[in-house]
Amino acid sequence: MNAPQATLKPPFLPFALPDIGEDEIAEVVSCLRSGWLSTGPRCAQFEKNFAAHLGGGVACVAVNSATAGLHLAVEALGIGPGDEVIVPVHTFTATAEIVRYMGADPVFVDVEPGSLNIDVSKIEAAVTPRTRAIIPVHYAGLACDMAAILEIARRHDLRVIEDAAHALPTTFGGTQVGALESDVTVFSFYVTKTLATGEGGMLVTRDAEIAKRAKVMRLHGINRDVFDRYRAGGNWYYEVIAPGFKYNLTDLAAAIGLHQLRRLDEMHRRREQIAEAY
Numbered sequence: 001m002n003a004p005q006a007t008l009k010p011p012f013l014p015f016a017l018p019d020i021g022e023d024e025i026a027e028v029v030s031c032l033r034s035g036w037l038s039t040g041p042r043c044a045q046f047e048k049n050f051a052a053h054l055g056g057g058v059a060c061v062a063v064n065s066a067t068a069g070l071h072l073a074v075e076a077l078g079i080g081p082g083d084e085v086i087v088p089v090h091t092f093t094a095t096a097e098i099v100r101y102m103g104a105d106p107v108f109v110d111v112e113p114g115s116l117n118i119d120v121s122k123i124e125a126a127v128t129p130r131t132r133a134i135i136p137v138h139y140a141g142l143a144c145d146m147a148a149i150l151e152i153a154r155r156h157d158l159r160v161i162e163d164a165a166h167a168l169p170t171t172f173g174g175t176q177v178g179a180l181e182s183d184v185t186v187f188s189f190y191v192t193k194t195l196a197t198g199e200g201g202m203l204v205t206r207d208a209e210i211a212k213r214a215k216v217m218r219l220h221g222i223n224r225d226v227f228d229r230y231r232a233g234g235n236w237y238y239e240v241i242a243p244g245f246k247y248n249l250t251d252l253a254a255a256i257g258l259h260q261l262r263r264l265d266e267m268h269r270r271r272e273q274i275a276e277a278y
């Protein structure tokens with residue numbers, strides 16, 4: 001059967017097409033043949049490879065979108081009604097939306113005209129006794145001044161969640177975004193992002209408690225994942241310890257992600273060439 005033809009406008013300059021190679025295609029076929037389509041061995045491998053790519057001993061939790069990852073981050077940090085979270089005025093809606101999911105209030109801070117990143121000099125004026133966290137966005141992959149943001153956070157006892165939906169691969173001061181000192185960093189693998197799996201995301205943290213909570217809450221609040229229960233030597237017993245979400249990444253998406261991750265630098269160089277041409 002042929003795929004249904006979408007009725008699209010004639011192509012002019014297509015926006016951020018995914019760069020899918022033969023390895024990604026072959027891996028999806030292998031995944032289909034394996035019979036394990038949802039969260040399983042390919043997700044586990046993708047999380048492991050992603051952590052190794054970032055370095056710094058971070059833990060990775062694969063999710064089905066960056067929105068899901070950001071939601072799990074504010075949930076794990078215990079942000080709730082009455083709390084305020086500082087976000088930039090100029091970003092995708094998800095950055096502020098997930099603050100409202102928790103019943104907390106986003107507080108908008110202006111961006112700098114040059115970088116379109118949050119204006120660090122305006123953050124402190126927005127801090128109140130209710131402020132709990134800052135969510136900087138590395139707009140279009142240009143890193144925010146994370147040293148300044150982390151310093152402000154330390155001074156006011158705030159948590160930092162980096163919205164790194166555009167920021168793979170990006171470095172700040174020679175360190176990969178994702179391996180800095182923030183509480184959580186979240187990447188997106190949506191079709192238009194620099195690593196594309198269709199839908200998908202990665203929550204990255206160096207805090208073992210946050211990683212543990214996010215793993216439980218990405219799958220209905222169940223204290224053990226399905227792969228863990230069904231692999232050799234496992235047993236079926238589990239408990240539901242909180243009303244969680246359905247945010248797990250499929251192995252089909254992870255199959256694509258494994259090879260996109262391997263090709264990250266190659267794809268980055270290609271984008272640089274195209275930018276040069278413009």
Ligand SMILES: *Cc1c(COP(=O)(O)O)cnc(C)c1O
Pocket residue numbers: 064065066067068091092094095137163165166187188189190200201
């Ligand atoms: C795309 C994007 C998101 C959301 O990513 P999804 O994976 O589609 O949920 C969040 N923040 C920013 C800045 C984005 O561009």
